[in-house]
Each structure stands twice: as C-alpha cells, then as structure tokens.
Amino acid sequence: xxxxxxxxxxxxxxxxxxxxxxxxxxxxxxxxxxxxxxxxxxxxxxxxxxxxxxxxxxxxxxxxxxxxxxxxxxxxxxxxxxxxxxxxxxxxxxxxxxxxxxxxxxxxxxxxxxxxxxxxxxxxxxxxxxxxxxxxxxxxxxxxxxxxxxxxxxxxxxxxxxxxxxxxxxxxxxxxxxxxxxxxxxxxxxxxxxxxxxxxxxxxxxxxxxxxxxxxxxxxxxxxxxxxxxxxxxxxxxxxxxxxxxxxxxxxxxxxxxxxxxxxxxxxxxxxxxxxxxxxxxxxxx
Numbered sequence: 001x002x003x004x005x006x007x008x009x010x011x012x013x014x015x016x017x018x019x020x021x022x023x024x025x026x027x028x029x030x031x032x033x034x035x036x037x038x039x040x041x042x043x044x045x046x047x048x049x050x051x052x053x054x055x056x057x058x059x060x061x062x063x064x065x066x067x068x069x070x071x072x073x074x075x076x077x078x079x080x081x082x083x084x085x086x087x088x089x090x091x092x093x094x095x096x097x098x099x100x101x102x103x104x105x106x107x108x109x110x111x112x113x114x115x116x117x118x119x120x121x122x123x124x125x126x127x128x129x130x131x132x133x134x135x136x137x138x139x140x141x142x143x144x145x146x147x148x149x150x151x152x153x154x155x156x157x158x159x160x161x162x163x164x165x166x167x168x169x170x171x172x173x174x175x176x177x178x179x180x181x182x183x184x185x186x187x188x189x190x191x192x193x194x195x196x197x198x199x200x201x202x203x204x205x206x207x208x209x210x211x212x213x214x215x216x217x218x219x220x221x222x223x224x225x226x227x228x229x230x231x232x233x234x235x236x237x238x239x240x241x242x243x244x245x246x247x248x249x250x251x252x253x254x255x256x257x258x259x260x261x262x263x264x265x266x267x268x269x270x271x272x273x274x275x276x277x278x279x280x281x282x283x284x285x286x
Contacts, residue, residue: 001081002030002098003160007071008089009037012046021092021201023055027099032058035075038065067175069168076163083116085157090203094122097199101157104195115162115190118142121153122198134196141187145194155200156183162190169226176216177223184234225251225262233264245269246276253277 004022008015022032036043039062047060063074076084083105087093104117121130131152134145142154166182217224228248235241245265252259263270 002083002085002101002157003033003075003079003081004030004093004098005033005035005072005075005079005084005086006089007035007037007068007075007086008039008043009065010039010041010043011089012039012041012043014090015043015046018087018089018092019050021095024095025056025093025098026096027102028056029102030057030098031081032056033075033078034058034060035071035078036060036062037067037071038063065175066170069177070170070175073167073170076160076167079160082160083157084160084163085155087200088202091121092201094199094201100197100199104193105157108193111159113191114139114159114193115186116156116158116192117195118145118192119155119157119195119200120198121155121200121202124201129198130202134194138194139191140194141191142183143187153202155198156192158186162186169223171220171222171226174220174223176220178227181223181227181230184230188234221251221254225255225257229262229264237269241265242269242273242276245273246280249273249277250280253281 006015006018019032022030034047036047044060044062047058050056051058051060059078061074061078063071072086075086083101085101101117105111108114118134120134122128123130129152132150134150135148137144137148140148163182166185168179168182169177171177225248228244228251231244232241232248235244245263248263249259249270252262259270259273260267263273265273
C-alpha cells in the first residue's frame with residue numbers, strides 16, 4: 001500500500017480538488033493521511049464528511065500550528081505503509097498515479113539502495129511538464145539530476161523507513177526549513193528510480209509557501225542558516241559555493257552570530273564570502 005500524506009492549513013476551499021483526484025484513482029490501495037496544521041476554517045468538518053462517505057481510506061489528525069515540517073515528521077511516524085508520498089493541499093494526482101507507483105515499485109528487483117521514486121509534476125490538466133526533462137538515466141540522486149540539466153518541480157515517493165532516518169529539524173520559534181536539508185542527506189546514502197512521467201499536478205497559489213519565500217526567509221533565519229551551512233559542507237569550491245557562504249554570512253548577521261564560528265569553510269573562503277554578503281545586503285536581498 002501507499003500512504004498519501006497531505007499537510008494542510010486553512011485550505012478547506014481547495015482541498016476538495018485533492019479528494020476528488022483520490023476518488024478517481026484506478027486503484028484504492030492507499031491511505032490518505034491528513035495532518036491539519038492548526039486550521040481555523042472548516043477543514044475538520046469537511047474531512048469528516050468525506051470520512052463518512054467512505055469512498056477512500058482517510059486518517060485525519062490535528063496539531064497546533066507548527067509548520068509543514070513538523071506535520072511531515074508526524075505524518076512519517078503515523079505512516080504504516082512501505083511507501084510515502086506528499087500531496088500538498090493545493091495539488092492533485094493524475095487518475096492512475098497510485099496504480100503506476102505501486103506497479104512500478106513492485107516490479108523493481110533491487111530496492112536496497114533506493115530511497116524511492118522521482119517523477120514529474122505537471123502544470124495543468126494537459127499535463128504540461130513543470131520544468132526541464134530528466135536526463136536519460138534510470139537511477140540517480142536528486143543532485144545528480146540537477147547537475148545533468150534537470151530543472152523544475154518533481155514528485156517524490158519515498159520509502160517510509162528512509163524518511164524515518166532523516167526527520168526535518170524542528171527549530172523552536174520557527175515553522176519552516178527548506179526541504180533540501182533532508183533530501184541532500186538522503187542523497188548521500190540512497191538513489192532514486194527516475195520515472196519520466198507526470199504523476200501530480202501542481203498549482204501555485206498566493207497563499208502558498210512558494211509565493212511567500214521572502215517572508216519565510218525573514219521569519220525562519222535559523223532554518224535557513226542550517227540550510228546554507230549544509231549546502232556549504234556538501235558543495236565543492238565554485239561560484240555556487242561562495243554564494244552559499246555569502247547567504248550564510250547574512251543569516252549570521254541577522255542572528256548576531258560570528259560567521260567564522262558558524263560556517264563550515266576556511267577563513268579565506270568566509271572572508272571572500274563577505275564581499276557577496278555585502279552585495280546581498282546592498283541590493284536588499286537579505
């Protein structure tokens with residue numbers, strides 16, 4: 001079976017789109033696991049009506065508002081199936097997504113080194129791809145795909161036991177941390193099966209996380225500093241490496257921390273990064 005996990009916050013007005021797509025699935029061999037992140041709208045009542053309809057298996061849980069990453073960690077712990085996929089509250093699955101995922105996964109003979117499956121996200125009902133195509137490989141890490149030219153949104157199906165090894169950091173007073181903090185760590189030990197088909201349709205909305213990126217950076221400086229610290233640690237010396245250092249310095253300044261004590265790079269690299277950090281401050285990026 002597959003667990004389809006949806007974290008949601010005040011999305012009662014759009015959540016029906018995900019529900020209808022799950023009802024249309026060509027197989028119902030899945031559990032829809034919803035973690036309500038402190039919604040104040042009618043989300044709970046709406047989900048209860050769907051539970052009573054009994055068209056699909058639904059498990060609903062409520063938590064005080066703590067952010068998507070806390071909801072994700074709880075969802076992984078609650079999950080009792082081998083596979084776990086996150087379906088955001090404003091996204092929906094193509095009609096044969098569940099059957100495709102289960103058939104593909106069960107057909108793979110060697111899974112020990114695989115964290116799961118990576119596939120495309122689409123933009124619309126015409127299934128227009130969200131970004132550039134994958135390179136012609138079948139097994140790769142996320143970083144390898146990006147390095148070989150892939151760019152865009154993806155659908156990630158993970159083994160639950162892998163996600164249990166790499167929970168999202170939960171930082172007191174903050175509600176967001178970039179997903180790469182976890183996915184980059186998974187890349188160090190596992191690869192993904194690359195499946196070049198659209199499994200999920202994604203719609204960005206004005207009340208979503210993607211539209212609020214600058215606000216997220218301002219309100220969650222510790223999480224972003226951790227993200228850049230990890231990127232610096234995993235990256236080779238390059239222009240991108242120094243860009244990470246410059247951003248990390250800016251967040252150190254915001255948190256009144258000493259960059260030379262916080263950034264995992266040589267003193268010469270950090271000193272060079274100050275030039276980029278000053279430019280970022282000057283143009284108002286941080």
